[in-house]
Amino acid sequence: MPExxxxxxxxxxxxxxxxxxxxxxxxxxxxxxxxGAYKVSEGLLEKFGPKRIVDTPIxxxxxxxxxxxxxxxxxxxxxxxxxxxxxxxxxxxxxxxAANVRYMSGGLINCPIVIRGPAxxxxxxxxxxxxxxxxxxxxxxxVKVVVPATPADAKGLLKSAIRDNDPVFFLENTMLYGxxxxxxxxxxxxxPLGVADVKREGTDLTIxxxxxxxxxxxxxxEKLAKEEKINVEVVDLRSxxxxxxxxxxxxxxxxxxxxIVEEQKPFASVGTQLGFMIQEEAFDQLDAxxxxxxxxxxxxxxxxxxxxxxxxxxxxxxxxxxQAVKS
Amino acid sequence: xxxxxxxxxTITDAAKAAINAQLSADEKIELYxxxxxxxxxxxxxxxxxxxxxxxxxxxxxxxxxxVAVGACSLMGEHDHVITAYRDHGxxxxxxxxxxxxxxxxxxxxxxxxxxxxxxxxxxxxxKNYWGGHGIVGGQIPLGTGLAYGVKYQGKxxxxxxxxxxxxxxxxxxxxxMNLAGLWDLPCVFVIENNRYSMGTSQIRSxxxxxxxxxxxxxxxxxxxxxxxxxxxxxxxxxxxxxxxxNESKPSVVEIDTYRYRGHSVxxxxxTYRTRDEIDEYRKNKDPIAVFQRELxxxxxxxxxxxxxxxxxxxxxxxxAATFAEESPFPTPADIQRxxxxxxxxxxxxxSKGRLFFS
Ligand SMILES: Cc1ncc(C[n+]2csc(CCOP(=O)(O)OP(=O)(O)O)c2C)c(N)n1
Numbered sequence: 001m002p003e004x005x006x007x008x009x010x011x012x013x014x015x016x017x018x019x020x021x022x023x024x025x026x027x028x029x030x031x032x033x034x035x036g037a038y039k040v041s042e043g044l045l046e047k048f049g050p051k052r053i054v055d056t057p058i059x060x061x062x063x064x065x066x067x068x069x070x071x072x073x074x075x076x077x078x079x080x081x082x083x084x085x086x087x088x089x090x091x092x093x094x095x096x097x098a099a100n101v102r103y104m105s106g107g108l109i110n111c112p113i114v115i116r117g118p119a120x121x122x123x124x125x126x127x128x129x130x131x132x133x134x135x136x137x138x139x140x141x142x143v144k145v146v147v148p149a150t151p152a153d154a155k156g157l158l159k160s161a162i163r164d165n166d167p168v169f170f171l172e173n174t175m176l177y178g179x180x181x182x183x184x185x186x187x188x189x190x191x192p193l194g195v196a197d198v199k200r201e202g203t204d205l206t207i208x209x210x211x212x213x214x215x216x217x218x219x220x221x222e223k224l225a226k227e228e229k230i231n232v233e234v235v236d237l238r239s240x241x242x243x244x245x246x247x248x249x250x251x252x253x254x255x256x257x258x259x260i261v262e263e264q265k266p267f268a269s270v271g272t273q274l275g276f277m278i279q280e281e282a283f284d285q286l287d288a289x290x291x292x293x294x295x296x297x298x299x300x301x302x303x304x305x306x307x308x309x310x311x312x313x314x315x316x317x318x319x320x321x322x323q324a325v326k327s
Numbered sequence: 328x329x330x331x332x333x334x335x336x337t338i339t340d341a342a343k344a345a346i347n348a349q350l351s352a353d354e355k356i357e358l359y360x361x362x363x364x365x366x367x368x369x370x371x372x373x374x375x376x377x378x379x380x381x382x383x384x385x386x387x388x389x390x391x392x393x394v395a396v397g398a399c400s401l402m403g404e405h406d407h408v409i410t411a412y413r414d415h416g417x418x419x420x421x422x423x424x425x426x427x428x429x430x431x432x433x434x435x436x437x438x439x440x441x442x443x444x445x446x447x448x449x450x451x452x453x454k455n456y457w458g459g460h461g462i463v464g465g466q467i468p469l470g471t472g473l474a475y476g477v478k479y480q481g482k483x484x485x486x487x488x489x490x491x492x493x494x495x496x497x498x499x500x501x502x503x504m505n506l507a508g509l510w511d512l513p514c515v516f517v518i519e520n521n522r523y524s525m526g527t528s529q530i531r532s533x534x535x536x537x538x539x540x541x542x543x544x545x546x547x548x549x550x551x552x553x554x555x556x557x558x559x560x561x562x563x564x565x566x567x568x569x570x571x572x573n574e575s576k577p578s579v580v581e582i583d584t585y586r587y588r589g590h591s592v593x594x595x596x597x598t599y600r601t602r603d604e605i606d607e608y609r610k611n612k613d614p615i616a617v618f619q620r621e622l623x624x625x626x627x628x629x630x631x632x633x634x635x636x637x638x639x640x641x642x643x644x645x646x647a648a649t650f651a652e653e654s655p656f657p658t659p660a661d662i663q664r665x666x667x668x669x670x671x672x673x674x675x676x677x678s679k680g681r682l683f684f685s
Binding site: 029030033034037055057058059060061062085086088089123124125126127128129266267296297298299301302303304305306307309310 | 382383384431434435436440442443444445447448460461462463464465493494496497498499524525526527531532533594598599656657658659661662663666683684
């Protein structure tokens with residue numbers, strides 16, 4: 001299988017789905033003529049033309065709302081937020097309309113929209129540009145929230161998201177766009193939403209994680225194996241809602257210890273939810289308290305060397321994993 | 328198709344407008360010096376960025392200096408300013424010192440925001456400067472709020488809220504304009520039309536005949552002027568500020584200007600405009616060159632003084648960079664400072680519940 005970047009994987013998924021279904025359109029700020037702020041949509045305007053690849057003004061509430069409206073008619077819009085951080089500008093449309101319309105209409109109206117774009121910190125752009133909104137989004141029944149960690153997952157999950165009949169929020173991590181990995185060229189390679197992936201098998205500790213933290217966790221796990229003979233299992237959730245808690249529980253039954261790693265502030269986060277569900281369904285399996293590594297609880301700091309410390313990193317995962325195993 | 332390029336009103340004899348006629352030679356030199364200082368500061372910051380001393384984004388204001396300098400030179404005790412992420416020019420124009428500004432770009436604890444905000448988030452409330460803001464258009468309702476505060480406190484003042492041509496399309500901008508019109512708030516909405524939002528020309532982003540014209544829908548006074556001539560900026564904005572201060576009326580001003588650099592340093596302009604277009608502006612409408620000519624004709628500037636101002640500005644920028652280089656970074660413990668007033672002032676803490684923090 002060819003090795004491509006995460007950025008290319010997203011682009012290939014878009015191109016293949018645009019080709020497959022003429023109801024698919026890509027819309028957003030600078031996606032067409034400028035090839036996307038992060039160059040995800042490079043070449044798509046040339047290939048699919050301005051009817052399918054649409055530049056919008058800087059009007060998040062307006063264009064996201066337009067996409068939601070179009071999706072009610074059966075169009076399958078993929079909306080790019082230049083940064084997921086700007087979801088707040090379109091918040092009313094996303095939550096009051098996209099998340100609710102199917103329910104409020106008693107199932108009469110579907111909303112097959114995908115909203116996607118880069119999220120998370122790590123690029124030193126400060127508090128307004130470093131949001132991790134997956135917990136806020138996932139708090140709303142009616143929506144799906146997907147966070148791929150590898151190029152292959154990015155492609156397979158995005159294709160599924162575009163074919164899904166519900167609103168799917170697809171959070172790419174800015175720091176991952178350059179990551180390379182093997183990706184199948186099968187045009188129908190779909191990874192179903194809501195299936196977690198055991199990225200590394202192990203027996204001593206379960207790390208439950210998603211997004212860029214998967215990479216930190218895998219690296220820490222390799223180090224722990226080498227230096228401490230500790231065998232860590234890494235479960236990548238891949239989607240936050242639907243949430244594959246069964247795969248997590250199966251792993252907990254094997255290792256009896258849990259570390260949650262998330263690039264989220266800790267209060268009311270995805271990890272908070274996970275910790276509760278694990279104790280609810282597998283309390284008897286636990287040999288030690290669940291612990292977690294999160295973003296340090298504050299708005300994103302700009303200062304580049306300090307932002308590195310604010311986010312989960314390999315060292316922090318390593319130390320916490322040791323603590324989890326030794327407690 | 329109706330052309331979306333509207334003719335721009337030119338104020339004839341802006342230099343002779345009362346607000347400019349009363350300027351002393353020293354004051355004129357100070358206006359000129361500020362523009363040069365902004366430019367040299369930004370050129371120095373660009374070099375620091377290229378040598379990877381600065382992270383994140385760096386949006387340069389080069390080409391637009393006459394707007395911030397002209398506007399901020401009109402500020403009195405109760406006049407306030409707020410702007411977007413392209414905020415270095417306004418910060419220097421309101422009188423912030425370049426050392427802490429450069430240190431902020433370097434992410435140092437001596438930065439004006441202690442290394443927490445970066446390039447897009449300069450603030451100096453002691454200079455009535457309410458910041459650089461990263462969400463396009465998000466600062467405009469805040470500007471309306473500043474004007475509300477001025478009026479509420481019974482002060483004879485105003486708030487100038489700056490935005491780019493792209494920002495004008497945001498819903499929040501129009502909600503803010505409506506409120507300002509509805510409540511007669513002393514707000515001056517300043518559109519710095521540099522013709523592009525990132526890679527999108529104004530013609531591709533905005534419906535209707537023009538940007539300032541939209542104010543008519545809210546019954547708000549509007550005006551347009553050219554932005555490369557600091558006299559003209561001052562003459563035009565002064566009328567609006569007087570309207571705000573004396574009659575508590577808002578206005579919308581669209582200023583025709585241009586940025587030489589890409590949208591940000593990380594995002595150079597290769598595709599959406601021509602070299603010729605940039606060179607054309609630089610040659611004929613560079614705000615510093617234009618003012619230099621004007622002041623030389625008036626006999627206020629001469630070769631020696633021009634050189635002296637430029638050398639001083641370069642030295643100042645270099646000193647700012649040295650200050651930034653030599654300053655320490657924040658520590659990880661600083662991450663959780665400045666989040667809550669209460670945690671920074673534990674002795675005066677009033678909350679009973681836990682903040683679940685630290
Ligand atoms: C709500 C929001 N959407 C998108 C962006 C990304 N963005 C930053 S600057 C910019 C262009 C803004 O152009 P304009 O308002 O004309 O200001 P200029 O850059 O020309 O000074 C965009 C799209 C943002 N920061 N905030």
